[in-house]
Amino acid sequence: MTAEDVASVLPERAAAERLALTLAGVSKVFGRGPAAVHALDKVSLTVAAGEFVCLVGASGCGKSTLLSLVAGLDQPTGGTIDVAGGARPGLMFQEPALFPWLTVAGNVGLPLRLRKVPRAERAVRVSALLRTVHLAEFGKRRPHQLSGGMRQRVAMARTLALDTPVLLMDEPFGALDAMTRDILHDEIERIWQERALTVLFVTHNVREAARLGDRIVLLSSRPGRVVADWRVEVPRPRRIDSPEIAAVAAEVTDRLREEVRRHGR
Ligand SMILES: Nc1ncnc2c1ncn2[C@@H]1O[C@H](COP(=O)(O)OP(=O)(O)OP(=O)(O)O)[C@@H](O)[C@H]1O
Numbered sequence: 585m586t587a588e589d590v591a592s593v594l595p596e597r598a599a600a601e602r603l604a605l606t607l608a609g610v611s612k613v614f615g616r617g618p619a620a621v622h623a624l625d626k627v628s629l630t631v632a633a634g635e636f637v638c639l640v641g642a643s644g645c646g647k648s649t650l651l652s653l654v655a656g657l658d659q660p661t662g663g664t665i666d667v668a669g670g671a672r673p674g675l676m677f678q679e680p681a682l683f684p685w686l687t688v689a690g691n692v693g694l695p696l697r698l699r700k701v702p703r704a705e706r707a708v709r710v711s712a713l714l715r716t717v718h719l720a721e722f723g724k725r726r727p728h729q730l731s732g733g734m735r736q737r738v739a740m741a742r743t744l745a746l747d748t749p750v751l752l753m754d755e756p757f758g759a760l761d762a763m764t765r766d767i768l769h770d771e772i773e774r775i776w777q778e779r780a781l782t783v784l785f786v787t788h789n790v791r792e793a794a795r796l797g798d799r800i801v802l803l804s805s806r807p808g809r810v811v812a813d814w815r816v817e818v819p820r821p822r823r824i825d826s827p828e829i830a831a832v833a834a835e836v837t838d839r840l841r842e843e844v845r846r847h848g849r
Pocket residue numbers: 614615621622623641642643644645646647648649650806
């Protein structure tokens with residue numbers, strides 16, 4: 585399936601919205617022969633510019649594989665992936681992956697240093713990024729002096745330093761306590777809105793998906809295929825503990841359970 589085929593399947597959507605991401609029939613097989621692992625099977629998915637899409641699915645269904653393909657870290661074995669403007673998306677993981685020997689400012693400024701942005705300009709941009717993630721006072725600290733939530737804020741600022749319009753997030757808040765996660769939901773939502781970002785966000789947590797997403801896309805168990813795609817109509821600002829979010833989460837969970845039961849894992 586080509587990008588043109590997807591456009592013909594979804595003509596009204598393709599016409600009405602500017603697409604940031606277009607995945608057309610994307611498959612990924614690891615290895616060959618009897619030992620081959622079919623991680624993704626003909627995944628077709630579009631994400632409009634400025635949209636926040638959450639990807640959920642059973643463990644091992646290929647969510648991380650999908651993100652790494654969109655990030656360009658690996659190549660699909662079938663299908664095509666188109667990132668509008670050809671910009672390389674920013675990628676954030678559950679682990680903040682900060683360099684312990686660099687300060688917070690040094691970590692945030694690293695992508696700028698690698699791009700040879702002059703020191704003075706770098707300092708200005710790093711200060712602005714640290715203000716964006718509410719860490720203005722912490723630029724001189726080292727990562728080990730920060731809490732888990734603060735380290736993820738640093739990782740977020742470092743990803744924003746790439747100045748990319750598309751953010752890929754793989755369980756970024758999965759290792760944090762519920763309160764910290766709640767605060768970071770507000771933060772990522774604010775940053776997404778302020779910067780008009782496009783976000784593709786992988787999570788195991790269905791409530792988190794309902795709290796954040798404009799859409800929730802469910803992948804089947806391995807090999808991952810898109811089996812459901814919900815539009816979350818709950819107006820923002822949202823609260824993760826509201827009855828409206830609980831109702832959306834319940835519907836997604838029911839469908840996810842069905843999927844897991846069908847595959848026996
Ligand atoms: N480099 C690789 N070589 C072989 N198999 C791989 C490789 N990377 C991933 N896989 C397999 O592909 C499948 C999908 O893995 P992936 O990590 O994308 O799933 P996931 O949905 O993100 O899982 P989880 O929710 O548990 O994080 C798994 O069976 C995994 O073991």
